[in-house]
Amino acid sequence: MSRKKQNDRLIYLPLGGAGEIGMNAYVYGYGAPGKEKLIVVDLGVTFPDMDTTPGVDLILPDIDWLVKRKADIEGIFITHAHEDHVGAIGHFWEDLGAPVYARPFTANIARRKLQEHGHPENVVTVVDVYPQVIDCGALKVSYLPISHSIPESAGLMIDTPEGRILHSGDFKIDLTPGVGDPFNHALWEEVSKDGVKALVCDSTNVFSMEPGRSESTIGPAIADMMRAADGMVVATTFASNIARLRTLAQAAVEAGRSVCLLGRSMQRMTEAAKETGLLTDFPPTISPEDALNVPRESLMLLVTGSQGERRAASAQLAQGKYLGLSMKEGDTFLFSSKTIPGNERGVIRIMNMFSELGVDVIDDAGGKYHVSGHANRPDLITLHEITKPQILIPMHGEHRHLREHVKLGNERGLTGVVAVNGMMIDLSGNQPTVAEYIETGRTYLDGSVQVGQFDGIVRDRIRMALNGQIVVTLIIDEQDEPLGDPWVELSGLAETGRSNASLVEAIEEDLSQFVNRAKPKTLRDDVALEKELKQIARRTAQSEIGKKPEVMVIVSRLS
């Protein structure tokens, strides 16, 4: 153990994932205030939606605070290979420059991401699990295997001069997960027996009241379904859920079907699993070309697109063909997945497209063909009871999940704290206190550039989408006189308004009237002129079509 200096403190700071589901990024630190040595746990992303982030490609955490503290970062620890935990590593590694630690499968995925951004593979160090220790000065980190819906998930044991922190990572309690580590009661008991300062714990399923079910419970039902199906069966799940791919593939083989994997991430994930020795008892698969020659009733396709993504294999099959394969009357499509809130419309869209093709769609409504990868409420209690922490800090969840998780702990005598993104918690004393509020937020990857959440760029797009746009151009000559009339173009607006006249003409007429009567002083003043033209254009649009469009005014001066 490092020697404790006076004033040194132990901090926890979530930069993402605390107050939302997705985009996990947590910081722990130890040292003098403002000079703590830091470790980063996970660097995830979240996904845009049309409502709030149209046109954005990816959402990353705002890591400005970390970048300023770059010199203090001792390591980046990735708990598992889900996008919301590892997805930002390629985008941010250069800004942080610290070594990256991960278990082999996670490291394989992280390296692919780093390579895509031109970073060397060797920034990732493959770690073994506990009892191996990664020494980051005052903080000593070990990987604790834990079950989740992707192989080689881990919690972290972080030993500090203030005591031991257990960071659960995303987890469930599954004793028979198929692929990956079963939940190891003995291990978690062992690391907890000398006292746990804080348990930082997954919260996503705190509102799920039933104990979670094991991956192993769904295989038989899936095999029955596949046996009973007349035609081709197509199943989708998250490609990273290697255990589920195996469950589905084994069920297919039991039902006498050949298995074919479709979709880019399906290829990428199984490749990574193969490279790290995780696909040992995975049934053989056939290529899409070979699948074309297999009778439909002897075929199962395993495809990407469980969330209704527009370009995934599932959507392409719904629209017609994918690599020559197509679905028809009598075939069955299985969603072995949960629809993430917000994706319902996309999923329902492809369900109806399948329905139009005569394909029977089976989803998880009956609870037979999918189990969650996260700990439900009773399983959270189990981890609380095993670890008996001094402090419970819920992470990975919306505000309502974190709050409920604290309440759950309180009911059973645990001290808990709701710590949301940007809230730096000082864990040094007996009671957690808020040390500081850090400005956090989201960074948008937009095309190839990063833009800030509050730069106004996305706001402008949303406004154009809601209100449409008018572009007004006006030429002013060398004598500050209008040269010709103002010119109007519309985008995303009705051409004809209430008066049954052309909207363009109506606006142009009102603008011309103004320009022809405007005082020389106004015509010389760009700001005043633009303001007036904008107001008139909006007013006329409001009266003609009942909308107030965005207006861009371009005054060209010949001078």
Added chain:
Amino acid sequence: MSRKKQNDRLIYLPLGGAGEIGMNAYVYGYGAPGKEKLIVVDLGVTFPDMDTTPGVDLILPDIDWLVKRKADIEGIFITHAHEDHVGAIGHFWEDLGAPVYARPFTANIARRKLQEHGHPENVVTVVDVYPQVIDCGALKVSYLPISHSIPESAGLMIDTPEGRILHSGDFKIDLTPGVGDPFNHALWEEVSKDGVKALVCDSTNVFSMEPGRSESTIGPAIADMMRAADGMVVATTFASNIARLRTLAQAAVEAGRSVCLLGRSMQRMTEAAKETGLLTDFPPTISPEDALNVPRESLMLLVTGSQGERRAASAQLAQGKYLGLSMKEGDTFLFSSKTIPGNERGVIRIMNMFSELGVDVIDDAGGKYHVSGHANRPDLITLHEITKPQILIPMHGEHRHLREHVKLGNERGLTGVVAVNGMMIDLSGNQPTVAEYIETGRTYLDGSVQVGQFDGIVRDRIRMALNGQIVVTLIIDEQDEPLGDPWVELSGLAETGRSNASLVEAIEEDLSQFVNRAKPKTLRDDVALEKELKQIARRTAQSEIGKKPEVMVIVSRLS
């Protein structure tokens, strides 16, 4: 009965609601092909979303076909007062010009809508239920009371020379609905006993496997919850669900709480219910001003906004205050409602805002505080068995619901047909046949004007939202020479690109280079010039920021 002429046919044509949930509009007709006398059943709307219809105010069915047949329309029959059945009446009545029939409560709501559009009240005829008959020539229509989640819902009995059609309307089988008509087995048996040609039947809940539950089953649980709650209780549900308002209000009174209604549609609906004598055993309510003086633990607010709507009372309470009332730590918010697919993000958003205030949020996850207004699968079977139709025509549902409903019928020996919007079914013979495919679709109310789904207006808005916009202006003088350089403005795009230079300047430079080298022929040709400028702007943007924006080119010629 009218005399049957040779060639006369009986048709069914859905224009909305068949292939979607919402926007119900069905047509029945009898007569010589192309000359049938018609009745319209329901004229509903559906609601826009950011993904597909940004900025749109309301979505209406495309009734072009009906407008062309205006002279043949004998009547418009509204089954009940939900927006997706009556919402378009004000917008379309002038185009159709036929008398409108409805039961008193529905008529009250329909009249309000007609008044908003300046149409006379007396176009609505209040009808009594069966055995009253509205004579529309060959078609004779009676209202059959049926239980649903709004008062005075009805199915229709339509007698035709080809036999009797039963149109279920939206319904559930509820023997104790609180407000409104209990399901009347005897009545439906009576009207079915002489044979039913076709049952046109609600399909929305065909995937719900359990029998539906009665409105009367949830009151006790709600009262218990309200008694147990420490602080103020706020409950939300659809304002039109008068029975639920009563259930909630009575539970509040049982729990010793005063009841206050908040939100415009809450006022409008209870007003309509009062005017039509439906609020007879509704507990007394207090005004928002009086509510301010009631201790929180003795108060229940009944508010609008069960779907997370941004301007509803629920959202305003989540943000802070509404009419001086506010929620705080220890209060409880109850969603006595189901979240309609697609609205999850909005609902979750306000749940988290409440969580931040320390308010406990209760939703229907446990199934204790809400029951559906639609017939579940076993209840659909009940109606099939009572009515024993020759033909089952599922209506009101997405394609997957209609298809499943037909399968359900087939399993039990019924002939069924999936008839989606625009599919005109000839019911004259023994087997239903598709007579014609009518072009249908959606009309968007955008501000104060109606625009077509395929006019490209909304598509342009979506493109601006996804891609951002570049506006290029260029002045060409009298000699067809560029006057100055091209000018670029951005909207919704990053200001700085990959080269770390201003994106505007990078594009302007590339455009200037082109313009200065362009041949006189190109400079004289608007189409060619615009095409080139557009391509260059997109190419430069793609290389600088990795996006291909929308480009508007405005060439001004001084001539």
